[in-house]
Amino acid sequence: MLKALAEYWPIINVFFGGFFVWVCWSLRQLAKNEIEKSALAQDKRLAQLDGRVDGHDTRLTKVEGHIVEIRNDVEALPTKADFARLEGEVKGVGLNAAAAANGVQRIEGFFLKKGVESA
The missing domain is CATH 1.20.5 (Single alpha-helices involved in coiled-coils or other helix-helix interfaces)
Structure with missing residues (x-):
C-alpha cells in the first residue's frame, strides 16, 4: 500500500x-x-x-x-419706567376728571338754585 x-x-x-x-x-x-x-x-x-x-x-x-x-x-x-409714566398719566387724568366732576356739580348746583330742571 x-x-x-x-x-x-x-x-x-x-x-x-x-x-x-x-x-x-x-x-x-x-x-x-x-x-x-x-x-x-x-x-x-x-x-x-x-x-x-x-x-x-x-x-x-x-x-x-x-x-x-x-x-x-x-x-x-413695557418696562417699569413705562408703567411708572403710565401711572402718572392715569393719576393726572384722574385729577382732571375730579376737577371736571366738581365743575359739573357747581353747574348743577347753579341750575338747581335758578330752578332749571334737566330734561
Whole structure:
C-alpha cells in the first residue's frame, strides 16, 4: 500500500491542494458576502440616522425662529419706567376728571338754585 501511495502521491497532493484552494475560496466568498451584507445594513442604518438628523435640524431651525420671535416680543414689552409714566398719566387724568366732576356739580348746583330742571 505504501508503494501505491508513493506512486499516486502527486495526484493525491494535487487533489488535496485543489480541495484546500476550494475551501479557502469558499471561505473568502462567504466572508466577502457577510461583509457586503454588513456594509448594506450599515448604509441603511446611516440613511435612517441621516433622515432623523435632518428632521431634528428642521425642528431646531423652527425652534430657533420661535425663540427669536419670543425674544423680540419680550423686548417690546413695557418696562417699569413705562408703567411708572403710565401711572402718572392715569393719576393726572384722574385729577382732571375730579376737577371736571366738581365743575359739573357747581353747574348743577347753579341750575338747581335758578330752578332749571334737566330734561
